[in-house]
Amino acid sequence: MASHKEGKLALIIFAVAIFFSYTHPYHIHPHRTFYHDLIACLGLISSMVYFVVSRPAPLPGHSATLHLRLPFLLALPLGIVLVILLQILLGMISPATLAGIPVMYLLLFAVALIFGASLALDTARIERAVSAIALAHVLAAAVSLVFQHVQIMGLDATPVVMYMAKSPHAALRPFANVAQPNQLALLYFFALAGLWYFYRAGKLPPVVCSIIAALLLWGTVLTQSRIGWILVPLFFAYTVGTLGQQGKRKHTAIAVLAALMLLYLALILLLPQISQAIGFDAVSVTEHVGGRSERTGLWQAAWQLAAQHPWLGTGWFGYGVGQVSVASLFASSTYAEHAHNLPLNLATELGWPAAIIIMTGLCWWFYQTCLKPAKSLALQFCSLCFFAVGVHSMVEFPLWYAFVLLPVGVMMGLVHQMHWPDAGTIVKPGVVLAAYVCAFLVMAGIILDYQRVVGGFKALRVVQQGMRTDENFLRKPDFTLFPQFFEYFKLTRIKPREGMSAEEIAYVESWSPRFGFVHILNLQAEVYVLNGQPKKAAHTLLTLQRLHPIPYPEYYDYWKAKGGEDPRYQAVFETMPARDAP
Secondary structure, X not given: OOOHHHHOHHHHHHHHHHHHHHHOOOOOOOOOOHHHHHHHHHHXXXXXXXXXXXXXXXXXXXXXXXEEOOOHHHHHHXXXXXXHHHHHHOOOOOOHHHHHHHHHHHHXXXXXXXXXXXXXXXXXXHHHHHHHHHHHHHHHHHHHHHHHHHHHOOOOOOOOOOOOOOOOOOEOOOOOOOOOHHHHHHHHHHHHHHHHHHHXXXXXXXXXXXXXXXXXXHHHHHHOOOHHHHHHHHHHHHHHHOOOOOOHHHHHHHHHHHHHHHHHHHHHHHHHHHHHHHOOEOOOHHHHHHOOOHHHHHHHHHXXXXXXXXXXXXXXXXXXXXXXXXHHHOOOOOOOOOOOOHHHHHHHHHOHHHHHHHHHHHHHHHHHHHHOOOOOHHHHHHHHHHHHHHHHOOOOOHHHOHHHHHHHHHHHHHHHHHHOOOOOEEOOHHHHHHHHHHXXXXXXXXXXXXXXXXHXXXXXXXXXXXXXXXXXXXXXXXXXXXXXHHHHHHHHOOOOOOOOOHHHHHHHHHHHHHHOOHHHHHHHHXXXXXXXXXXXXXXXXXXXXXXXXXXXXXXXXXXXXXXXXOHHHHHHHOOOOOXXXX
């Protein structure tokens, strides 16, 4: 039987994985968060297997037999998996291997729920789990803040810190090694939740917590993410509401919280001036509010697709494909692989019944477990994290990233077990260890599979530069979890020409929507114009303008030049939106 000290190692493993999943600098095309997610996944399964095999010391009066808690929250990921399997059976996801990675993420989310629920044996162990998760996010945020300042100073600290070119006239949103400013802002709010927990638990002095919080708010302002506009006042209202009757200490805490909120407001308003003094450009609040909203177009497309496919949706990971088909109906926006809104994304890809059940169930669960009960310190931390990821999910899709999804899953499992205690199910450590070995081997296979894709992109760049390379790098293997990328290699090497066969044209039509990139849409339009389908070419170019308004002028000029040489291009060019179309 393991001692209490040995039992802590499972949490240490998980916390270290969270830290490095945010801070390591390697973003490798095409799935740039692959290794960030991989670290989180390995951390979870390693923590879980150690937790099981080490058999943490039992509570007084309990046997040493290990019980894993299986919360009814498991219905969430397993239910989505069942819908995805149904979509595969109905031919809505093709090839079926496209669903391999999403299904694995959902199954790992289920493991996270079990791990979190099984950690919640008593108050001491709940606090230990929360402390580990909070500390991991605070440390990752602190390191990321340093990395942000390395980037805004224009220093080259590679390979430790991702490099960003600095210009006094170019907008800069330093994103540390997270490589996405909105995701970095989410990390900062997880860290702020952790600081609140450490302050209330007396683990850090109030002055230290206040100073770190102010620095993290500055880092949030640097990301120029608008989720802070909602989350800062929301965090203020929630934390003030949990202070209870503390006399003078309460008034001091409220004053500090109000000062932090006012500091955040001042930094937002003054960021353009501050950034110019530092030597880079930043967008003002006025420009944020009055500028073109790309998300409006994304949400309109999602509504349209959900209306067209109300019952089972377009199929998981089908938003990007569907957006290409309906983009011409709306004002210009941007191409994306998800709707940047969790409810709309679920409605689009799973259908309205599933989306309504999921969102209604989550709201009811959150009310029952987080808002209704007395708010312990552990519950306060988890609730603040849920607020952060919930608000972020209205404008992004952060739960698609394993390094966000899995810690949130562990916290959900903890909170669920706190509210609905469960005796658990007896498990044999040998079974879990065997499952771990299988999972480890599967992940090793996925790494090798992904590296084939990385090698394929390197080979494609060589080919596009006019040099020879081994064609085997570009050929799709018999089995891969990334079939779309090998189809992309094939698609980009197609040269539009007259007299293409119906099969070749059908291939372009079937795979181009999966990659709604500007050069792919242009290729499709050229295939149409050279093979007697000018109306389809004109529609494709309209879609190109709607999804890629910024690079559109370059393609407008290209078609204008081609029109001077070929009347077929000229006929289509005359139907194109204006060069400066909004």
